[in-house]
Amino acid sequence: MRNHKDALLAIEGVYHSYLPGTPFERRSLDGVDLSVYEKETVGIIGPSGSGKTTLLFHCNGLLRPQRGTVRAFGIPIGEPGAELRDIRRRVGCVFQSPEDQVFERYVGDDIAFGPRNMGLAVETVRERVRGALATVGYPFSFKDRLTSRLSLGEKRRVAIAGVLAMDPRLLLLDEPTAGLDPEARRDLFEIIDRFKRRSGRAVLMVSHRMEEIAELSDRIYVLVRGRVVLQGTARGVFSRPDLLSENGLSLPAPAQTVRLLQERGIPVRSGACSVQEAADTIEELFRDRT
Amino acid sequence: MELIRIDDLSYSYESGPALRAGRYALRGVDLSIRKGQYIAVIGANGSGKSTLLKHLNGLLVPTEGEVRVSGMSTKDKTLLKEIRRTVGMVFQNPETQLVTTLVEDEVAFGPENLGLEPEEITERVEWAMAVTGLRALQGRPPHLLSTGQKQLLTVASVLAMRPDCLVLDEATSMLDPASRKRVDDTVRRLHNDGMTVIASTHSMDEAAEAGRVIVLAGGEVAADGEPREIFSRRRILRELRLELPTTVRIADLVKNRLFVETERLFNPRLLASAVSDAYRKGGTLR
Ligand SMILES: Nc1ncnc2c1ncn2[C@@H]1O[C@H](COP(=O)(O)OP(=O)(O)OP(=O)(O)O)[C@@H](O)[C@H]1O
Ligand SMILES: Nc1ncnc2c1ncn2[C@@H]1O[C@H](COP(=O)(O)OP(=O)(O)OP(=O)(O)O)[C@@H](O)[C@H]1O
Numbered sequence: 001m002r003n004h005k006d007a008l009l010a011i012e013g014v015y016h017s018y019l020p021g022t023p024f025e026r027r028s029l030d031g032v033d034l035s036v037y038e039k040e041t042v043g044i045i046g047p048s049g050s051g052k053t054t055l056l057f058h059c060n061g062l063l064r065p066q067r068g069t070v071r072a073f074g075i076p077i078g079e080p081g082a083e084l085r086d087i088r089r090r091v092g093c094v095f096q097s098p099e100d101q102v103f104e105r106y107v108g109d110d111i112a113f114g115p116r117n118m119g120l121a122v123e124t125v126r127e128r129v130r131g132a133l134a135t136v137g138y139p140f141s142f143k144d145r146l147t148s149r150l151s152l153g154e155k156r157r158v159a160i161a162g163v164l165a166m167d168p169r170l171l172l173l174d175e176p177t178a179g180l181d182p183e184a185r186r187d188l189f190e191i192i193d194r195f196k197r198r199s200g201r202a203v204l205m206v207s208h209r210m211e212e213i214a215e216l217s218d219r220i221y222v223l224v225r226g227r228v229v230l231q232g233t234a235r236g237v238f239s240r241p242d243l244l245s246e247n248g249l250s251l252p253a254p255a256q257t258v259r260l261l262q263e264r265g266i267p268v269r270s271g272a273c274s275v276q277e278a279a280d281t282i283e284e285l286f287r288d289r290t
Numbered sequence: 291m292e293l294i295r296i297d298d299l300s301y302s303y304e305s306g307p308a309l310r311a312g313r314y315a316l317r318g319v320d321l322s323i324r325k326g327q328y329i330a331v332i333g334a335n336g337s338g339k340s341t342l343l344k345h346l347n348g349l350l351v352p353t354e355g356e357v358r359v360s361g362m363s364t365k366d367k368t369l370l371k372e373i374r375r376t377v378g379m380v381f382q383n384p385e386t387q388l389v390t391t392l393v394e395d396e397v398a399f400g401p402e403n404l405g406l407e408p409e410e411i412t413e414r415v416e417w418a419m420a421v422t423g424l425r426a427l428q429g430r431p432p433h434l435l436s437t438g439q440k441q442l443l444t445v446a447s448v449l450a451m452r453p454d455c456l457v458l459d460e461a462t463s464m465l466d467p468a469s470r471k472r473v474d475d476t477v478r479r480l481h482n483d484g485m486t487v488i489a490s491t492h493s494m495d496e497a498a499e500a501g502r503v504i505v506l507a508g509g510e511v512a513a514d515g516e517p518r519e520i521f522s523r524r525r526i527l528r529e530l531r532l533e534l535p536t537t538v539r540i541a542d543l544v545k546n547r548l549f550v551e552t553e554r555l556f557n558p559r560l561l562a563s564a565v566s567d568a569y570r571k572g573g574t575l576r
């Protein structure tokens with residue numbers, strides 16, 4: 001068992017309400033426990049409005065826990081004296097809407113914003129911008145584009161580049177592939193995979209695309225009405241189709257295929273979550289018969 | 291019957307010929323869209339999907355060429371109201387579309403602008419809230435909703451207008467699977483009753499369910515055909531940096547076991563039935 005103390009991110013008993021004390025008060029988090037350890041990708045799934053974004057905002061200090069604790073890199077977020085600057089440096093967040101994140105006039109300045117704020121040398125900032133642009137598939141000259149004149153997918157790629165340029169240690173991603181074309185999506189999968197393999201780093205990602213969550217996550221939390229109702233590996237979580245569909249979620253297409261085969265009485269093994277696993281399961285079916 | 295006709299459409303966001311030089315978001319697009327078609331528009335980021343869709347209800351007017359909706363040119367400002375009555379559009383970014391302070395008012399906004407009878411408005415609002423699952427959010431201010439809830443609301447408000455032609459610009463990208471299915475099912479039902487649907491998406495699984503797929507690349511139409519046809523052109527898909535639907539990718543990996551063209555197997559149901567057929571027939575190598 002991993003020691004809770006070693007977690008890069010440790011969330012315990014967190015409650016949150018929007019607009020407390022008003023007629024619009026809403027409980028958005030209802031006692032959430034969650035931890036993220038180094039070298040892992042943790043996925044969060046849950047129906048719209050279940051509190052996923054609210055939870056991510058607690059991980060980088062945008063929101064303070066109204067009850068419970070959030071520790072990132074050992075720093076208690078929201079407690080008096082906590083160094084929020086340190087948190088913001090180490091925790092990078094790609095927001096659900098790129099419009100909320102990309103605000104400089106030029107792409108280059110937007111990506112350089114974080115590194116400049118960290119007080120890096122001009123040359124270093126330049127290299128960071130060049131590297132981050134290349135990572136999301138753009139040439140260095142893309143830095144001169146006006147951010148107001150980008151398509152939405154282009155803007156999202158710039159937002160991702162801006163966060164990567166800060167070289168964070170914990171990467172928070174809120175629906176990062178919405179609006180990305182297939183190639184950019186595959187690139188992002190690789191970025192995530194490479195990122196989480198480095199020591200002292202981890203990824204926490206929210207998505208409505210079950211295929212992605214299944215493919216990328218080492219562990220998954222299912223959040224419903226502000227509570228964690230299920231957690232485990234992709235295999236474990238996606239072996240509970242009834243619980244998922246009761247809560248507005250579904251199986252990834254590969255797992256759906258296997259389930260439909262079983263319903264037709266075909267003796268296939270359960271548990272396939274990715275394209276490759278589903279293909280292996282089908283191959284096995286034919287091999288075993290001959 | 292032809293609903294929309296696009297002739298040699300080019301569009302540049304820059305103004306003045308000097309600025310425009312070489313910077314066109316759309317170039318030489320010719321398309322004919324028949325009434326009752328279900329069309330998916332796909333293509334890489336920046337390929338011109340949103341720019342094309344915004345031409346369909348006159349939000350953008352051609353720099354060169356012409357777009358006609360039921361014969362009405364979008365360049366004629368006096369026809370815009372009628373064009374927007376015919377073509378209802380859900381934009382890519384939900385934030386830019388919300389105008390009222392209550393969820394139910396937001397859904398009523400479109401029908402009210404159509405000048406319908408109050409009973410008809412109430413009925414449409416009720417219907418749109420029911421089919422999208424928005425009832426649970428009644429009484430709440432739109433700007434205090436989660437992003438997915440906002441997106442669902444923008445879809446519901448356009449559905450309530452019951453346009454002849456529904457244009458969706460990645461309109462389900464942030465919905466949870468159940469909401470996405472509810473919207474898909476509703477759109478499918480309206481389509482079966484004659485509504486024309488034009489939807490852009492980055493999900494090849496979704497595109498495969500359309501009757502016709504238009505592929506944009508660099509502002510030009512790079513391919514146009516039935517999904518099966520488009521997805522059988524593996525090399526072109528790779529060149530255009532697109533991909534195959536999830537279950538076609540699975541099928542490609544086990545194609546020696548199957549008896550059908552793998553590009554037909556674009557959803558779990560189709561793949562499962564092909565695999566079980568092959569298994570029951572004693573699947574040998576083709
Ligand atoms: N408001 C704007 N001003 C200037 N150029 C723009 C504007 N919006 C988009 N562009 C440019 O026009 C081209 C087409 O953009 P468009 O938004 O139509 O692409 P898209 O296919 O919808 O992309 P995405 O998949 O990212 O949504 C891109 O090169 C883009 O940078
Ligand atoms: N600024 C706000 N003020 C009041 N309530 C809010 C605000 N933002 C979100 N909420 C509400 O809090 C709850 C949780 O919202 P949150 O944005 O965390 O959901 P989410 O799981 O990220 O949903 P989605 O999948 O749609 O992005 C929802 O009921 C939402 O309507």
Ligand SMILES: [Mg+2]
Nearest residue numbers: 053096436437
């Ligand atoms: Mg959210």
Ligand SMILES: [Mg+2]
Nearest residue numbers: 151152339340
């Ligand atoms: Mg677009």
